[in-house]
Amino acid sequence: MEVMIMKRAIGVLDSGVGGLTVVKELMRQLPKEEIIYIGDTERCPYGPRPHDEIEAYTWELIEFLLSKNVKMIVIACNTATAVVLKEARKRLNIPVIGVIDPGARAAVKGTRNKHIGVIGTKMTIESNSYETALRHVAGEIDVYSLACPPFVPLVEAGELDGERVRAIVAETIRPLQSSEMDTLILGCTHYPLLAPVIQDVVGPDVHLISSGDETALEVAAILDFKELENDLDTVPAHQFYATGDVVIFDRLATEWLGQPVRAEKVEVSGVDA
Amino acid sequence: MEVMIMKRAIGVLDSGVGGLTVVKELMRQLPKEEIIYIGDTERCPYGPRPHDEIEAYTWELIEFLLSKNVKMIVIACNTATAVVLKEARKRLNIPVIGVIDPGARAAVKGTRNKHIGVIGTKMTIESNSYETALRHVAGEIDVYSLACPPFVPLVEAGELDGERVRAIVAETIRPLQSSEMDTLILGCTHYPLLAPVIQDVVGPDVHLISSGDETALEVAAILDFKELENDLDTVPAHQFYATGDVVIFDRLATEWLGQPVRAEKVEVSGVDA
The missing domain is CATH 3.40.50.1860 (Rossmann fold)
Structure with missing residues (x-):
């Protein structure tokens, strides 16, 4: 049971590709941890959207990460953090970290x-x-x-x-x-x-x-505090998901992270006009 | 009940006066938090002592802080952290933070x-x-x-x-x-x-x-994560205790912290020769 817990990944969500700067720091500061990233590129940017829509979209991403059995969720988007962090901390029984x-x-x-x-x-x-x-x-x-x-x-x-x-x-x-x-x-x-x-x-x-550097540091502190650190010596197999065009996502992510990224497309509910 | 919890102080222990550098950063980074400090100046330094003695002395300081109903304990001493942190985290139901x-x-x-x-x-x-x-x-x-x-x-x-x-x-x-x-x-x-x-x-x-700067930052993160932050607008009334000569302690603490400190003497079990 303990071993299963230790193998669980850190879930990271963002409205698009910006959260990859947080992923880059997580990979550098916590090289033993596996990351599952979802970027809502289809419905990006969240900034101009109404509160309820940001809330609904962010919860969709959270549910997706929970279906992957992540041990922690990082909301790597300032807008989503402002809208959802407090409620997510209340409702989830795993740690949730925002960027603000x-x-x-x-x-x-x-x-x-x-x-x-x-x-x-x-x-x-x-x-x-x-x-x-x-x-x-x-x-x-x-x-x-x-x-x-x-x-x-x-x-x-x-x-x-x-x-x-x-x-x-x-x-x-x-x-x-x-x-x-x-x-x-x-x-x-x-x-x-x-x-x-x-x-x-x-x-x-x-x-x-x-934010990325500091959020990664806090993720490290909370992992330690909650005794959720991954201590495996295998190279982590990160997973990337995007709701929009994965070709563009892969190109940007590969360039930013300095390693080949092949994202999988995830369908989400349509964008309200 | 909630209000009572919010008013509880952060307990800081050290083998002597060195932990005051952590206190100084806590006061700067968390100016709304009350601190209760105990320095075991009578039995300082811990470094050359046997493992069991360091363990016993540190637990005495922890018990003292628990009697003051602190909401968190910071072990502001590298030696005591190395010896006691793991066990203290297991045994106490409040957060315990070390400096390493x-x-x-x-x-x-x-x-x-x-x-x-x-x-x-x-x-x-x-x-x-x-x-x-x-x-x-x-x-x-x-x-x-x-x-x-x-x-x-x-x-x-x-x-x-x-x-x-x-x-x-x-x-x-x-x-x-x-x-x-x-x-x-x-x-x-x-x-x-x-x-x-x-x-x-x-x-x-x-x-x-x-260590002091970084430990204070982690204390801030854990307080937030555990929703233990003090949100009062009153000026915190810190308390200082020392097991040895309080005159010397007061002079050093007043100089380092840049504000008047008057410590209270606490009796501990004698030093084994």
Whole structure:
């Protein structure tokens, strides 16, 4: 029985491909763990959708992962975390980890002057999730939030550097440059792919926090705490699923993860117009 | 009932004053939490003692904290963590956090070239605790371990900088300088007080990991995960206890924590010769 439990995988869900930045860190920080990933590429992005729809879609992904007998679920999407995390923790009897709190806690740990910047999608910034999480933990913190709509399209187009990208990033982030932030949370799982350019624009004195890195660290801590760590010496056989075109998914995932990925297509209920 | 639980403090124990570096980070990262600290200054150091004695002493401190109805226990001492953590997690029905695993996990997260250095007391280094923890999580890692006996006496004497300290640190750490480490774990709760000198000696490209910082981050994650966070807006009233001379303890604690500390003396069983 114990052995069966130890062999179970970590389930990771995302509205699309952004959660693969979390997977990459999980693979690096927890190389003995198996991962089952599902990206809802068919219905991506979740950001502009109504609350009930995000809730229903996310629960569909959770049910899919539960059918695979995962030992833990990582909601590797800021939007889905904001909408579903609390309820999922209540209803499931396995640990559920979101991406917002780990990033917020790491920022509180990292800041020296208590001035923290947060960038994310329009939906994430408008939800005030990071600000709420930061204040919940640390109380007196100056938070500077900024939506960066041009960033996700850049990443999805594979445009990660060059003069044009630098100009767009610099222009978008300009409102934060007058702040005293010493720490900047990349509050969207797509953004770490732009981290070198963002770091260059904000300068070396601003500490960037990537949700993926911090979430993977918390996954490691919770696995240990719950004694759910995988201790096998076999190479993990990760599984990838996507609800949309798997050819595009495979190309992006193979490139980002630096190893061949062949996803399986999963049918989900149609997109409401 | 819920409210009572939320008001309970975090218990922190150490063989002496070194665990105050963990307390300092807990106070910074979790400013809404109350802390009850006990330092076994009378029987410090634990390092050279036999296993059974360390076990018995640590359990005495745990029992003391349990009598104060704490909601979580942090073993802020590497030696006590190595000896008691596993058993304490089994026997207690509140979360117990040690200082070794958080440091090891943070090092795995931080390293890029998988070459990690560890410095600590003779006992900690000889116990191989960090090496075991690092390999348990990450498998293929090059670990360079080094005992640094002169460091604790320097810290306890309040000698934290200056030419003499720099010379001692440089001479002690020299065996690590030929390694390719990009990350160095400060595997003793005293060492963060020497961090500026150590950083200067190893150079800016080596990332220092402080157990205190990382342990506080994990405490924050586990409190959230177990829904044990304190959400009161009152200023926490920390309590400090020491088994030895409280005058010396108060002077050190007041200086390190940057706020007035008045510890209460606690009687423990005598020191076996």
